[in-house]
Amino acid sequence: MITSDKCYQNLEWTWGYRENDRLGGDDPYSASKACAEIACQAYFKSFFSKSPDRHQTHLTTARAGNVIGGGDWAPARIVPDCVRAWANHEEVIIRSPEATRPWQHVLEPLSGYLWLGAKLFQSDELHAESFNFGPDHKVNQSVRELIEVFLSHWGGGTWRHEKSEIKKHENTLLKLTCDKALHHLNWHAVLSFEETVRMTAEWYRAYYGGTQDMQQFAARQIEAYVAKAKQLRLAWAGVE
Numbered sequence: 001m002i003t004s005d006k007c008y009q010n011l012e013w014t015w016g017y018r019e020n021d022r023l024g025g026d027d028p029y030s031a032s033k034a035c036a037e038i039a040c041q042a043y044f045k046s047f048f049s050k051s052p053d054r055h056q057t058h059l060t061t062a063r064a065g066n067v068i069g070g071g072d073w074a075p076a077r078i079v080p081d082c083v084r085a086w087a088n089h090e091e092v093i094i095r096s097p098e099a100t101r102p103w104q105h106v107l108e109p110l111s112g113y114l115w116l117g118a119k120l121f122q123s124d125e126l127h128a129e130s131f132n133f134g135p136d137h138k139v140n141q142s143v144r145e146l147i148e149v150f151l152s153h154w155g156g157g158t159w160r161h162e163k164s165e166i167k168k169h170e171n172t173l174l175k176l177t178c179d180k181a182l183h184h185l186n187w188h189a190v191l192s193f194e195e196t197v198r199m200t201a202e203w204y205r206a207y208y209g210g211t212q213d214m215q216q217f218a219a220r221q222i223e224a225y226v227a228k229a230k231q232l233r234l235a236w237a238g239v240e
Helices: 028-046 078-087 107-122 143-154 179-185 193-208 214-231
Strands: 061-063 092-094 130-132 159-161
Touching: 028 061, 061 107, 078 092, 078 143, 078 193, 092 143, 107 179, 107 214, 130 179, 143 193, 193 214
Parallel strands: 061 130, 092 159
Antiparallel strands: none
8 A cells, every 4th residue: 555755743853754653644635644554554453464364465555755757747746837837938836945855756666666565475574564665865855956956957947936825734844764665675765866856857858859759768767777776786676
């Protein structure tokens, strides 16, 4: 079950949240993710206990967030909103430029999810556990930094800060600790913040530049990502 890093009760502290930290949420989206985690825990205990005579089902929850990468067209998301506007020579309106997030490329948590699934298939050792998947602890840049680095690879565009007239709760600081994934799965992020933004910008530049086969372009990015994971000797990339 994939939820989100928003499942944690955000206390706005400077260190990363661990899998056993308190769940909660001060906005409906965050609260819904915490509810999903609580529901999973209830199923763990009620129907899928670790007792070998109870079941053959292996289940975990995975938590990641603030994913960017090519092919995302969802509304009200920072990168899709920017590329749609800049492709039409429009200015982007940014609500909270100083909010910081642990930005990561979509391939990072996907590699973690797939490897966690493979390990679950092999044994029940990780059953009923939860795992964070996020970037290096040093990656916690602001929205402003994300936009400026993206623009350096995009090739031009404008934006301005404009406060929203709608008053609603929004966290400004959030990051994860992923030591558990490192210890149990030999998993950690592959890309730096600069590489994450560059790969994302290159995908959208190729799309708006008229590249005919975006599936092939995406496949090449995946191949480059896996090659770097092999250089880092990560187990999921096939390195013994």
